[in-house]
Amino acid sequence: MAERPLTGERRAFMAGNEVLAWATLAAGADVMYGYPITPQNELMHYWTRLAHRFGREFLQTEDELSAGFATIGGVLAGKKAFTATAGPGNVLMQEPLSMAEMMRLPVVVIVAQRGGPSTGTVIYSQQELNLTCFGGNGEGFRVVYSTSSHQELFEYTLKAFNIAWKYRFPTFILGDGYQSKMYEPIILFDPEERGWEMVPARPLLGLPGRPGEEREPVHLRNTFNLEEELYEVVMAAAGDYARAAADLAEYVTFRADDCELLIVAHGVVARAALAAVKILRQQGLKAGYFRPITLRPLAEKELREAAGGARLILVAESAYGQLERLIKPSLYGLEQPVHGYFRPGLGITPEEIAAEAAKILNSAGYGL
């Protein structure tokens, strides 16, 4: 048995991609299948070096289709398998992810969002929200964590493997180029030493015993003859997803209980939103914030409650309204106007959000 990658607490100052490599190791990931794409490359680079030390596997495949399908193969074999991708790679990844979603295969995917259709801009972007949440020819029965700090990258990656293997929905860490490349202090730890219960992987194919004689063969099916058969499978998944949603949905609020303006943001932009709330409060403006940590499933009830207590809502994102579209159904019927601060492919500072918020509040006659 190879040595454990982490013992005790390890304080470090590292880039997000290195954090992710340690997190996947500490989560007990057995294998990574991947294809190079910025900004996730260094995750692969760290993994190839660390995997070697800790007895884990890696294969660089011929493309993201192959990386995604090989990850499915790893999971079928009963191993904790994951992949990481971005941008156009995430587009190709949707075919295997549709299969994983339909067949309830617990793949873990790390997405480092980037702008641009094919190459170039790779730092600020939240334009892969739609794709990651709903990208396949399916219903979006996925769990998507949008992280905003290195500590979260680490802890939600540990959690992602547990959630995937417990609930059998494809599970995502949705980061971005900024988080991947930025350096930040972090405390790394072994989850079991902290008392976390790690959900084991188990084989879905290649079980012990002679099939047809000592046991039934496993025949995993993903095409159906009748619409009704497919309907049954999808409805069973829908039921499981709806029941799990209450356990899975996570969010954070700050000063949302007495705010006039509720800022909704996710991922790194939520950090700017939180800082903006503090600036606005110092200016005497009653701002608060709501940050969905899971984009799928969304904490719909809590979001609606927070929004219902405010007078105005501001959605800030490095995309053109992808988060806004995601949350609007939860706000249906509320009278509060929703403003969008959309900066597709651009970083967003606290000052920019604060200025936008002050403008909206003032023009609506609230605040100052």
Next chain:
Amino acid sequence: MSVQARPAIPRSWRPETKPHKFCPGCGHGLILKALGMAVDELDLQDRLIFACDIGCSLLAWDFFNIDSIHTHHGRTLPVLTGLKRVRPELIVVAYMGDGGAYAIGAQHLVNAAARNEFLTVIVANNSLYAMTGGQMAPTTLPGQKTETTPYGREVKAAGAPVLGPELVDSIAPTGAYIARGTVASMIQLKNFIKKALVHQIEGKGFSFVESLSTCPTNWRTNAAETWHFLEKEMSGYFKVGEIRQ
């Protein structure tokens, strides 16, 4: 003197799912019979994984008393690569059509062969896309009529038929096993498949068997015409035999 009766069907077949779902006269059932016999002779039933592509091959998802999985069109090799890499003790078989292998999944075939993955790949070459209603495949013969080449495949416009095993031969490193069989010669086909499996068991490298197959439904042929097309037209273009031992 007693004569030992041959079992009517291979032991590794699943009797509950027979008769199978292929059309009468289809070659798929014969290729799977050859595979079943090879699996029986090597006693592999309890450590084999059978993965079928999308195409008429998908109808084999419950064909065997063997753990099996459906993948997506062309994506069977990466699924098995991912599985075999972490469970090397399992013997894995990819079963796919010529469209899955040489068109939509060509990049996976080329790269799995180049990496010498320990997989056994069986490709049913029936010269067209059968499941989708008889369109041109990479293997459609010059002049052959399909739904998308209604006046016959013109090589100038649509390219020449892909020679799968020869393609693999040009890419796979030393150690690979490559052959082309035909459902017209069942014992030979079974032996090719058996050798391919042994190759994988012995950890020698990639193993690849194409089998010429029949599709009377989309060829719109009667029994005699089906046989003629297989034995004269297809075998004339696609040379049957072992390419690498």
